[in-house]
Amino acid sequence: MVTIDERLAVIQPLHKFWYKGKVLGIDVLRLDLIHPIVSGNKWFKLRLNLANAVDDGFKTVLTFGGGYSNHLVATAYAAKKFNIPAVAIVRGKYDKLTPTLQSCVEYGMELIFVTQEEYKNNEQPDWIRQMAAHFDDIYIIPEGGANELGRTGAGLMDRFIDKNYTHIAIAVGSGTTLIGLRNKLKRQQYIIGFVPMKEGKYMEQSINKHLDKNKNTNWHLQDEWHFGGFGKWNKELITFMNEFYDLNKIPLDIVYTSKMMYGLNQLLLDNYFISTDKILCIHSGGLQGNISVQKDLIY
Numbered sequence: 001m002v003t004i005d006e007r008l009a010v011i012q013p014l015h016k017f018w019y020k021g022k023v024l025g026i027d028v029l030r031l032d033l034i035h036p037i038v039s040g041n042k043w044f045k046l047r048l049n050l051a052n053a054v055d056d057g058f059k060t061v062l063t064f065g066g067g068y069s070n071h072l073v074a075t076a077y078a079a080k081k082f083n084i085p086a087v088a089i090v091r092g093k094y095d096k097l098t099p100t101l102q103s104c105v106e107y108g109m110e111l112i113f114v115t116q117e118e119y120k121n122n123e124q125p126d127w128i129r130q131m132a133a134h135f136d137d138i139y140i141i142p143e144g145g146a147n148e149l150g151r152t153g154a155g156l157m158d159r160f161i162d163k164n165y166t167h168i169a170i171a172v173g174s175g176t177t178l179i180g181l182r183n184k185l186k187r188q189q190y191i192i193g194f195v196p197m198k199e200g201k202y203m204e205q206s207i208n209k210h211l212d213k214n215k216n217t218n219w220h221l222q223d224e225w226h227f228g229g230f231g232k233w234n235k236e237l238i239t240f241m242n243e244f245y246d247l248n249k250i251p252l253d254i255v256y257t258s259k260m261m262y263g264l265n266q267l268l269l270d271n272y273f274i275s276t277d278k279i280l281c282i283h284s285g286g287l288q289g290n291i292s293v294q295k296d297l298i299y
């Protein structure tokens, strides 16, 4: 198995044609490069959890996700690296495994399928206890790695982020990464979270609950550029991804980072920024999820 190596991350500037002199510069933190499967933020959210599970002598990790979840496949791979068996509660029943789930099985993860309805219990302690009862000494990682160690681990990405950036752009799913970074970065660095689902702005409340009292300002969510909802896309988004690659040589994923960069482009067009702003976009990985659109992409 290929090692997960944080040192492979690089900061790559976008071509100046892309932002047309509207800001001082835009860089991308290429966390997609640390590993093809355990990419980007997923590794940071998992690493403290898995180390803790192993150190404390747990025998299995249990986590949750849907059939296209980057978190599930990252957990499958990373758990194998840590030599600890992994089990996933998967949302929905499938006639045929998705490519993501196939990879999970390949890395030795055991999958337990539950209906969409049952899955909604995934934050109910009683239901979790019932699911965990089938296994000995189980360590539970919530969906999206959204626990204390997940947030703290995500905060460790701060070491790649220079204090001169005025704005940080992040793609948001559970909000774990945004929370971890908001709590770690300098207060004056403004974080814009781009949510790839419909009406995702409601998450501002749940995110706020986890922010340190002196750090809960200078951030907000944008939820306009969801393209029909989570996992949805259209030709315009594909064209955007191809043009972005053509100019910048950076591959984006169809679920998260494409919608973030599309949204950032809209903010530039709306003159949201001033000319002295310097933006860092976090490439949170997820490229394994492009399989379903691969034939339409130039990369």
Ligand SMILES: *Cc1c(COP(=O)(O)O)cnc(C)c1O
Binding pocket: 040, 041, 042, 070, 071, 144, 171, 172, 173, 174, 175, 176, 177, 178, 253, 256, 257, 284, 285, 286, 287
């Ligand atoms: C999971 C994921 C996110 C969302 O991260 P959260 O910490 O859940 O908000 C963003 N980008 C990519 C590529 C992801 O796979």
